[in-house]
Amino acid sequence: MSDPILRLEGVCTNIAQYHILQGVELEVPRGQVTMLLGRNGVGKTTTLRTVIGHWRAHKGRVMFDGEDITAKPTPAIARSGVGFVPEDMGIFSDLTVEENMVLAAASGPIDSARLDWVFSAFPPLKTFWSSEAGNLSGGQKQMLSIARAMIEERKLYLIDEPTKGLAPAIVSTMARALKELKAQGASILLVEQNFAVARALGDTANVMDDGRVIWSGAMAKLAGDAELQERLMGLSLEAH
Amino acid sequence: MLQSLLSGDMPRSRILAVILVAILVCLALAPFLFPGVRTVDTAARICVFILLVASYDLLLGYGGIVSFAHTMFFGIGAYGVALALTHMGRGFGPIFVGAGAGAVMAAALALLIGLFSLRVRAIFFAMITLAVASAVAVLVSQMSGLTGGEDGLTFKLPRALGPAFKFGKEALGGELFGVTLNGKLLAYYFVFAGALVLFLMLLRVVNSPFGRVLLAIRENDFRAEAIGYRVVYYRVAATCLSAAVAALAGSLYAVWLRYVGPETTLSMELMIDILLMVVIGGMGTMYGAVIGATLFVLAQNYLQTLMGAASGLVEGVPVLPQLLSADRWLLWLGVLFILSVYFFPTGVVGRLRGGK
């Protein structure tokens, strides 16, 4: 087995005086979708933000593609091949959809074949190409946010709750797009509360609680074991 | 007794306590310890500025709000007394009416500005106060019919506070420890007592639950709001109180000088002086105001002489004499100010208390 694209070794992150992450151990294998699961407030978002460098690990190491990126500035981490879809989507609402996408293609002009692929996954983006992103609906904003990450090939995609608060129809659009991304052989670290989506996409799963990863294994194993889910997350996801 | 007088806010440092007691004794006995027109004048100015700076510290140090309108409030109080004494005749009544009206007006104006700007963002306050204060300063110099314009107003105090008024002739022979007992002496103690009482009142305010909420807001306004405190309400209240006390300090200053003018009460330079005194003394400690104002007024009086001498020493060297000229002391204060904000944010008092 090749080395993982991302590995967190004993990562601790503080926000103000609060110890949010308390020694996270996590591996994201290449070419797979790795799920990060757990109840609200256990540190999933903080883990992603620590990887991209918005928050700094004060202990432990973040290894990306064989390189220690723990102390690297955010722009350098992004440029080394990490695409980030934050929980709040991070849309530039005064900019048009086009301008959002142009900015996202940081290394140069947008590749038209790739843009066609993004349009096929998210048709509304083509319709509203010249509209202000602030006027999009919630689902369309989420599409734009993921499209910004997809518009260039990244070594790793960090995606935080892409289906949060979306209508079922849009959730399935989202899931289809992520599946296509996966089919291209992308490595994805995905935080997801929707268990149907998680089961459909995930190869491996990591469950967090109280600032630590408390269980890792095959997604299929977790999906098939209601009792395990109950024990790890305090609720049976099968019921959802 | 002392505990309750100081509202439980002890100096918490032996050196600080010694310095504070020394300042208190010197100010209380200034006319007797340092008889001389200039030294007593310096002492009176120290009293007024301690109060003015303490009221500013309530805003800056406790409220975390920067205001550039503090001289405006100071000026309102001064002009209040001046106008009352000019139009109502000499007497103690007009002094209290003028001071009271000034304080109320300052608080009302502060309420207006505060409601407008603090509701949105605290930094709006700094900008809006700067704009409003400059407008008022221009207005005062334009409305010369009422305010005397650039020349200001000279007015007469009640007879009892004037140098011509002598007392204690029978009992003490008109003298005490070689100092003539006259109205000027009474005027000094009027200023001293007023400043002391108001200062102790401010000390009580900052050590009350109200003061502690202000500190909590300064540390983290989001959390304070989340706990359930109306942040805007507390900030506006602090602004009004601080403005009213500043106005009263202005009234005391007017009583002492028997004159008001835009330069002495409203100028931007004075505002910068206040900022320097607060930062150097130590933000967020009322005692910082005492130390800051004392140091600053003494420096203002004596450092300029020193700089003049230094400038004379380096004559012939290019630029250096201009840099050291007594008129350029604001340059060095500016540098000192920046350095203190960076390296010395808790000021002299913070250092003495073992600097956090």
Next chain:
Amino acid sequence: MTAAPKHAPKMAELSLAQRLGPWMPVLLVPALVVLGALAIPETSSWLTLTVSGLAMGMMIFIMASGLTLVFGLMDVINFGHGAFVSVGAFVGVTVLLMLGQMTGAPSLGLNLVALMLAVLGAMAATGAMGWAFEKVIVMPVYGHHLKQILVTMGGLIVVEQLIIVLWGPEEIYIARPESLKGAITFAGAALEKYRLVAVVVGLVVFAAMRFVLRRTRIGLIVRAGVQNGEMVQALGYRLRRVFVGVFIAGSALAGLGGVMWGLYQEVITAHMGNQAMILIFIVVIIGGLGSVEGCFIGALLVGLLQNYVAFLEPKAALISNIALMVAILMWRPMGMIPVVKAK
């Protein structure tokens, strides 16, 4: 899973008021001009006042634009911005005085060359100063408004005093270049040439800024950074460098504004920047902190109003600006064109 209804993309419906909302501030400028025409009986005086109001507005805009962008991008409030105005004026005027022969000659070409050199000198000086100011004064206090206000105010004092050390405490009088003196007559109104030039320069600066912000990648980064700096960095852009660039550009523009303001008043003092700051703050607040368009509109409103009121009731001129600020903040507490922050 049940069959979901087909997703039909649709823009969120906007009411007429919502659609008109963003344009309301823009309409205020012509509205004020019309109001001025109604209040001032003679058309010729009205025209003269409108041109001088626009000229003044343009100069305030040039001085203020950097301040608003710097705030929008990094949440840094620079109370020392006025120092760049003063330094720009002193450097520019010094260059003009050195080129006395060129400015004194009755040749438009020579005059303009002299003016260009003065402006370039001023902008180079204030740009360099902006770079140093950012490094020494501003950078150590990122994210701390209270300290920012105190430290930048301290910086302003130091710079003002250094100007006095270098140029002396006296004010310096300066004559405009020969061919920019006097006025032209149009429709019975005397229009000062210099004010017309100021209007043109202001329009050019505004157009250039809009072009950069709308049509270039660096402009996109700045606009995106004003809304959500964190995300801009997560897309791989070094926002810190962009910010330093904006700070330098804003300082250079303040320098340009300083030269123009100095020539407008024909006298310069070390405190002129500090005095200009009052108008600059009013403009930046009513425009909406961080918005270049709002700053532009706000500057024109302040310029026009001040000139109209000064004509009608001289003593109320300065108060009129405060009244304008109060009125606009009552209407929109965050300014005319509030910048939506993502955080």
